[in-house]
Amino acid sequence: MIDANHPALKSWVEVPKGSDFPIQNLPFGIFKTKYLSAVAGVAIGNHVLDLVYLHENGYLDGLGLPSGIFNQKYLNDFFALGRKMISTVRNRVSELLRHDSDELNAAVREIALVPMNEVQMLMPVRIGNYTDFYSSEEHATNVGSMFRDPKNALLPNWKHLPVGYHGRASSIVVSGTDLHRPKGQVKPVDAELPVYCPSHKVDFELEVAFITCTETKLGSSISTKQAEEHIAGLVLFNDWSARDIQQWEYVPLGPFLAKNFGSTMSPWVVTLDALEPFRVKGPDQLPEVLPYLSYDGPRNFDIQLDVFLQTEKSEATTISRSNFKYMYWNMCQQLAHHTVNGCNIQVGDVYASGTISGPSPGSYGSMLELTWNGQKPLQMPDGSERKFIEDGDTVLIKGFAEKDGVRIGFGECKGKILQAI
């Protein structure tokens, strides 16, 4: 049997050139249609494969799946079966979709394959806990240069541990959900007192998040070596931020209302299995990290990340091109650090990378950096300029890994900012 990542694999499902979802990907998500409410599916080309139908009709027999496992609002219970079972199901789906397989006959194909334009994607997981890291050296350096001291942009702890903080799980929404501009307290530089108003500095943050598939016991830790066994897969993530609110509120306990008005994630969970061919070595880490943060092998992933901005009057235009491989701290280090104190993890937890900026200005992952806090506005095709995100603007994040003619994509992470209520 050829493995599910082999570049030569083809499916009997037509996969258009440039699609994010060839047979080598097979990400998991939750979708609904006019007829189906919240069931699990797998993306293939421009279609979604209905896992409930396959399971109920015996096509997933023998894998050891509990009954009803895909007929749920969230993937949590499926993910809780573990990395191995996630691989097993992906491999089986791969078999069923291969061009030389006729296990699914024409009638079954007609029912089990739903055109993507007939589905609505929902949140893939019920998120118990959400953590946001700050793991891009370029991003931390840019922010430190802007607000502190360009000569000492990184704080003393930054190269010794993956700085992270807890975020709000309740306000994470799936791609396509519009968000209202937040209101809040800001303190204009020339004012003596703070004022209450809509944020004038709404920003996006280009991030990638991983989702855990295990529940650990309080008091136990996960090593960098074991970490990937706890990760179901990755999604794209936009950690919307209100910079003016953030600047006033964040001392001494960190960002709060500047972030929790909403975060957007892409609906398809791309497995680590599918991303296996795209492992790359991360940046050298100097000073040397403490032993609990040391790791073996390539733990970064070469995933190109593009950010598009669409105004009410202009088409989407690329405003940033970055890459997940730039991360200074990798996911194994993040998870090891997160649990080194005994903090327990749960199935469906989301761990975002922090803004992923690359070395060049065109690869910066936020408006704050792209426009250098509004000093260098972006020129839009409609003739307007942007310092930050304006009402009616849509931010679209896309991401894909590509090699040997195979493109493993993430779909869309998209959100529009509406005017403040």
Added chain:
Amino acid sequence: MIDANHPALKSWVEVPKGSDFPIQNLPFGIFKTKYLSAVAGVAIGNHVLDLVYLHENGYLDGLGLPSGIFNQKYLNDFFALGRKMISTVRNRVSELLRHDSDELNAAVREIALVPMNEVQMLMPVRIGNYTDFYSSEEHATNVGSMFRDPKNALLPNWKHLPVGYHGRASSIVVSGTDLHRPKGQVKPVDAELPVYCPSHKVDFELEVAFITCTETKLGSSISTKQAEEHIAGLVLFNDWSARDIQQWEYVPLGPFLAKNFGSTMSPWVVTLDALEPFRVKGPDQLPEVLPYLSYDGPRNFDIQLDVFLQTEKSEATTISRSNFKYMYWNMCQQLAHHTVNGCNIQVGDVYASGTISGPSPGSYGSMLELTWNGQKPLQMPDGSERKFIEDGDTVLIKGFAEKDGVRIGFGECKGKILQAI
């Protein structure tokens, strides 16, 4: 009908003098016994009243309760019925327990009343989101004096908004759960590099938390006037903290591993109804707050809070006596601020006050303040001294409101620190 808070009310259940749970209290919790697994109950004296039994046998008929509402692992679904239904159930339970009621006959009383020493209390709610505020002026001033500048102890934002941050929901445990001393990175003052070791500065934080009973829509806000309609009740809360880990990690995004190794909450949710007689005016707020934070009427609560420390060799000894009434920012302001940007809330969310310190040194709510960062160790009855919490030490928080001979108590919020794994 006399209202459920009337001081003259008596129950046919014997309520020992000094009990936290007279008929005027009737807090809700989740308990299990040798025979029952995770059901909802109400505390009365030294007993727990089994709500599942009452409900299944018709004693709660006519209230409009869904079937099976109390036969659940958590109170979330019951709380989701709203403040009014919580009041209705408390009032009905009050009726059934009054000394002149014979609705529950001897046989029913025998089954429905379980002695507290035969039950194990569990987490009352499934916590979706956990926020910790920083709302005691004395605490913020003490910390600011110690680590920044005694002359400018409060940061500029502190009197303009209730500073808060997100914490970790997964590691909140119920009273009685032991926790291991966390390990992590600390940077000794005289060292060039950080080291990995067990924390040497494990601390408690005396807090009170409120639990929400509604789900709001992303984009909507809660006014200070509406806020209490969203609050099911209060619990005691110990936000354990590792000060040495915190000091190294917390810039610029706030505390993380210093907190998320565990937090302890008391199991009984004391309703706002039961606390109604204990409303008091909060501290004057100057400078004047922005309109969205202004409020009417007394919104603080006079709840005495005691902290006891028990070492392996000595009995529990009082180390702090504080009061919830000292809070500068009240719960209505906290909830209004939290949602002013459109952040949505969910049923079972926990919102902790932040350390509650009073004006005198004996009322400080953490070892950090009581010992002034270890400079003035506490003397224990066994002859030892304490700068911070040592292995084998148990911290017990108790709290009660008292007036007209009625004591509305919270039970225990207790946890022992075990040695690092």
